Amino acid sequence: xxxxxxLNGFVSGMILxxxxxxxxxxxxxxxxxxxxxxxxxTAGAYLxxxxxxxxxxxxxxxxxxxxxxxxxxxxxxxQAVFRQLRDRTSITLLVCSMGVSFxxxxxxxxxxxxxxxxxxxxxxxxxxxxxxxxxNEQIITAVTVIAAMxxxxxxxxxxxxxxxxxxxxxxxxxxxxRGIRRESIVxxxxxxxxxxxxxxxxxxxxxxxxxxxxxWNYIVSTFAAAILGGLGNPVGAVIGALVVGVVEETSTxxxxxxxxxxxxxxxxxxxxxxxxxxxxxxxxxxx
Amino acid sequence: MVSYLVTIxxxxxxxxxxxxxxxxxxxxxxxxxFGIAGFFALGAYTAALVALAGGGTFLATLCAAIVxxxxxxxxxxxxxxxxxxxxxxxxxxFGEVVRLVVLNEEWLTHGSLGLPGIPxxxxxxxxEDQYEYWFLGLLGVVILLLYLALERLLRSPFGRAIRAxxxxxxxxxxxxxxxxxxxxxxxxxxxxxxxxxxxxHSFYMTYIDPSQFSAILTAYVFMAVxxxxxxxxxxxxxxxxxxxxxxxxxxxxxxxxxxxxxTQLSAIRLILIGLGLILLLIFRPQGCFAEYRLKVKKPAPxxxxxxxxxxxxxx
Numbered sequence: 001x002x003x004x005x006x007l008n009g010f011v012s013g014m015i016l017x018x019x020x021x022x023x024x025x026x027x028x029x030x031x032x033x034x035x036x037x038x039x040x041x042t043a044g045a046y047l048x049x050x051x052x053x054x055x056x057x058x059x060x061x062x063x064x065x066x067x068x069x070x071x072x073x074x075x076x077x078x079q080a081v082f083r084q085l086r087d088r089t090s091i092t093l094l095v096c097s098m099g100v101s102f103x104x105x106x107x108x109x110x111x112x113x114x115x116x117x118x119x120x121x122x123x124x125x126x127x128x129x130x131x132x133x134x135x136n137e138q139i140i141t142a143v144t145v146i147a148a149m150x151x152x153x154x155x156x157x158x159x160x161x162x163x164x165x166x167x168x169x170x171x172x173x174x175x176x177x178r179g180i181r182r183e184s185i186v187x188x189x190x191x192x193x194x195x196x197x198x199x200x201x202x203x204x205x206x207x208x209x210x211x212x213x214x215x216w217n218y219i220v221s222t223f224a225a226a227i228l229g230g231l232g233n234p235v236g237a238v239i240g241a242l243v244v245g246v247v248e249e250t251s252t253x254x255x256x257x258x259x260x261x262x263x264x265x266x267x268x269x270x271x272x273x274x275x276x277x278x279x280x281x282x283x284x285x286x287x
Numbered sequence: 288m289v290s291y292l293v294t295i296x297x298x299x300x301x302x303x304x305x306x307x308x309x310x311x312x313x314x315x316x317x318x319x320x321f322g323i324a325g326f327f328a329l330g331a332y333t334a335a336l337v338a339l340a341g342g343g344t345f346l347a348t349l350c351a352a353i354v355x356x357x358x359x360x361x362x363x364x365x366x367x368x369x370x371x372x373x374x375x376x377x378x379x380x381f382g383e384v385v386r387l388v389v390l391n392e393e394w395l396t397h398g399s400l401g402l403p404g405i406p407x408x409x410x411x412x413x414x415e416d417q418y419e420y421w422f423l424g425l426l427g428v429v430i431l432l433l434y435l436a437l438e439r440l441l442r443s444p445f446g447r448a449i450r451a452x453x454x455x456x457x458x459x460x461x462x463x464x465x466x467x468x469x470x471x472x473x474x475x476x477x478x479x480x481x482x483x484x485x486x487x488h489s490f491y492m493t494y495i496d497p498s499q500f501s502a503i504l505t506a507y508v509f510m511a512v513x514x515x516x517x518x519x520x521x522x523x524x525x526x527x528x529x530x531x532x533x534x535x536x537x538x539x540x541x542x543x544x545x546x547x548x549x550t551q552l553s554a555i556r557l558i559l560i561g562l563g564l565i566l567l568l569i570f571r572p573q574g575c576f577a578e579y580r581l582k583v584k585k586p587a588p589x590x591x592x593x594x595x596x597x598x599x600x601x602x
Contacts, residue, residue: 033372035321035379084569091319091371095509096568098321102506102561110554216502220380227376258391265380269365272377276369 004132005250011138013225013245014145015207018200019218020225020237021152022193028169028232029189030082032093037197037222038215039101044070044198045205045214046108052119059121059202067198074194075187083183109212116209119202137206148199149238152192156234161188169232217261221248224264230277293419299531300426301488305504306511306523307433308480314517315441316473317453318363319375323508325382326478328389328500330355330485332396335405335495344408344490352482359478363471382502389497401496405489426487430524433480437520449473450518506560507534513567516574526574534560 019037026034034040048066051057057065081100085093124136156162167175168185176182204214225244229236247267248260255263305323312318320326334351338344362381366374389396396402413421440446449469451459456466489495507530515526537556547555567574 033376035375081565081569088568088572091317091375092568092572094319094372094375095513096565098506098509099561099564099568102503102564103558106554106557106561110551110558113548113550220383223376223380227373231372256391258387261380262384262387265377265384268377268380272365272369272373276373 002250002253005253006246007132007134008138009246009249010242011141011245012207012249013242014141015200015203016218016221016225016245017145017238017241018148018196018203019222020229020241021149021234022196022200023222023226024229024232024234024237025165025189026193027226028234029165029186030093032090032097033223033226033231034193035094035097035219036077036101036104038217038219039104040070040074040194040197041201041204041215041218042108042210042212043073043104043215044194044201045210046112046201047198048202049112049117049119049205049210052121053117056120059119059206062119063199063202066202067195070198071191071194074190074197078186078190083186105212105215112212114212116211118209119205121206137203140206141203144199144203148196152196152234155192161185165189220261220268221245221264224268227268228271290419293423295531295535297419297423297426297491299528300423300430301484301491302504302507302511302531303430303524303527304426304433304484304487305481305508306515306527307430307437307520308477308484309508309512310515310518310520310523311437311440311480312474312477314512314519314523315446315453316449316470317371318470318474319371320359320378320474320477321375321505322362322378322380322382322385323481324500324502324504325378325385326355326358326481327485327488327504328385328497329358330482331489331495331500332389332402332485333482334486335402335489336395338406338489339402339404344406344486347489348483348486351486352479355482355485356475356478359481360471360475363474367467367470382505386497386500389500396497399497401494403494405493405495407490407493422491426491429483429487433483434520434524441520445469503557503560506557506564510560510564510567513564513572513574519574522574533563 019041023034023037026032044066047070048059048062051062051065052059055062077100081096082093085096126133126135127139128134154162156165164175164180164185165188167178167180168182172182175185200218201215204218208214208217221244222241225241226237228240228243229238244264244267248263251260251263305327309320309323312320330351333354334344334347337347337350342350358381362377363374366377390398392398393400407418407422408425409421410418448459448464451462451464452466452469459469460466488499492499511527511530512523513526514530515522515524534556537552537559
C-alpha cells in the first residue's frame with residue numbers, strides 16, 4: 001500500500017521536475033523566480049489541446065508541435081516584456097512575471113472558458129506489476145520526463161550552448177568578456193523553458209483535467225522543488241521535485257489530499273530556516 | 288446609481304487600505320508580499336468568526352489585526368536570512384495555505400459555502416437605509432487615520448531607517464540599524480493594516496466565502512501601488528481610485544460587446560490588468576507620483592573658478 005503511494009508520488013514528482021528545472025534555469029540566467037511558470041504550464045496544456053482535439057493530431061504529435069510553438073512564444077514573451085526590464089531589480093521582474101501570468105491564464109480562459117477539458121486519449125486498463133497498479137499515463141509520464149531530463153542534461157553538460165549557459169549563470173561579466181552573447185543565451189534559455197513547461201502542461205493535463213487554474217495548482221510545489229534543490233541548480237531541482245512528489249503523495253496517508261500544497265509550503269519554510277541554500281546548493285556570498 | 292457609486296467607493300476604500308499596507312511593506316521597505324489575498328482572507332475570517340461568536344465588532348477588528356500581524360511576522364522571520372525573492376515565494380505559498388485551510392476546514396469556515404450573517408459595527412444605532420453611506424464614512428475615517436499615521440511614520444527616523452534598508456540593507460546594517468528587526472516590524476505592521484482591511488471587508492459584505500479572496504485581488508493591490516508610485520501614499524489613494532474606475536468601467540463594455548459572455552468579459556478585464564501591470568513597470572516604474580524625499584536646500588553658489596581650475600575640471 002505504501003509502495004503504491006511512493007510510486008504515485010514518484011510519478012507526480014516527475015511532472016514537477018520539468019517546470020522546476022525550467023524555473024531554476026531562468027533563475028540561473030536572469031536571477032528572478034518566474035511566477036508565470038504556472039500560467040505557462042496552463043498555456044502549454046491548452047496549446048496541445050488545440051492540436052489534439054481540434055486538429056485531430058495524436059497526443060504525442062500535439063505535444064511535440066505544441067511545445068515547439070510554445071518555446072517560440074516563451075522567447076517572444078521575453079523579447080516583448082522581460083527584455084525591457086533587464087537592468088531592473090529582480091523584484092520588478094517578479095512582479096512583472098505576475099502580470100504575464102495573468103495575461104496567459106486569462107487568454108486561455110477567454111478562449112476556452114472555465115470548464116474542464118480533457119485530451120482525446122484512448123483509455124487503457126492499468127497494468128499490475130509486483131502488486132502495484134501502474135496507469136498508462138504514469139508510464140508515458142515517466143518515459144517523457146526521463147527522456148527530457150537526459151536531453152537537458154546533455155545540452156547543459158556537453159554542448160557549447162550548455163557551457164555558455166552555465167558560464168552566464170555563474171558570472172555574466174566574465175562570460176561577456178569571453179565573448180559569450182548574453183542575449184542569445186537568454187533566448188535559448190527561454191526556448192528550453194517554454195518547451196519543458198509546455199510538456200509538463202500536457203502531462204499535467206493527462207493526470208487531471210485541463211482548466212485555467214491547472215498550472216496554479218502546481219506553483220507552490222514547483223517552487224518547493226526548485227528551492228529544495230537550491231535555486232539555480234538543475235540536477236538539484238530534479239531531485240527536489242521527486243522528493244516533493246513522494247512527500248506530498250505519502251502525506252495523503254495521514255492528511256486530507258487537498259493539503260498537499262501545505263506540505264510543500266511547510267517543506268519550503270523548514271528548509272529555509274534550516275538550510276537556506278537548498279539541500280544541494282552551496283552557500284554563496286552575495287555581492 | 289448613487290447606491291452603486293457608494294458600493295464601488297466602499298470597495299475602493301478596502302482596496303486602498305490593502306494598498307497602504309503593501310506600500311508600507313513593499314514601497315517603503317522593499318519586502319514583496321504576494322500573499323496579500325491570503326493575509327486578507329485570514330483577517331476577514333478571523334474578524335467574522337469573532338464577531339459571529341458575539342465578540343463585538345471592535346474586538347473582532349482587533350483580533351484580525353493581531354492574527355494577521357503575527358502571521359506576517361512569522362513569514363518575515365522565516366525568510367529573514369534570505370534575499371527578497373524567497374519572501375515573495377513564501378508569501379505566495381502562505382496565501383495558498385490560507386485558501387486551502389479555509390476551503391477544507393468546514394467545521395470552522397463552512398468551506399466554499401462561506402460564512403453568512405456577519406454583524407456590522409453600530410448596526411442598531413443607525414437607520415438601515417442610511418447605513419451604506421455611514422459605513423463609507425467610517426471607511427473614509429479609517430483611511431484618513433491610517434494615511435496620517437503612515438505619513439507621520441514615513442517622515443520619522445523609523446521611516447528613514449526602513450527606506451535605507453530598502454535601498455541597501457548592507458549599508459543600513461553598517462550604520463548600526465538592526466535590519467532584521469526593522470524588516471520584521473514593518474512586515475508585522477503591514478499585517479495589522481491588512482487585518483483591519485479584512486475585518487472591514489467582512490463587515491461590509493456580511494457574507495464571506497473563499498472566492499472573494501482570489502489571487503486577482505493581490506494583482507489589483509499591486510497595480511494600485513505601482514500606478515500611484517511606490518512609496519507615495521497619496522499617489523496610492525489616487526491610484527486605487529483610478530484602477531477601480533477602469534475595472535468598473537470595463538463592466539459597461541458588455542453593452543457594446545454583446546458577442547462575449549460573462550466569463551470572457553472578466554477574462555478580458557484580467558488580461559487588461561495584467562497588461563497594465565507590465566506596461567506600467569516597463570514605461571513608468573516610478574508611478575504617477577514621486578515618493579517623499581528629504582529636500583536638500585539649494586547649495587550656496589560656488590565661488591567663481593579661475594580659468595585654470597575650470598580647465599582641469601573639464602578635462
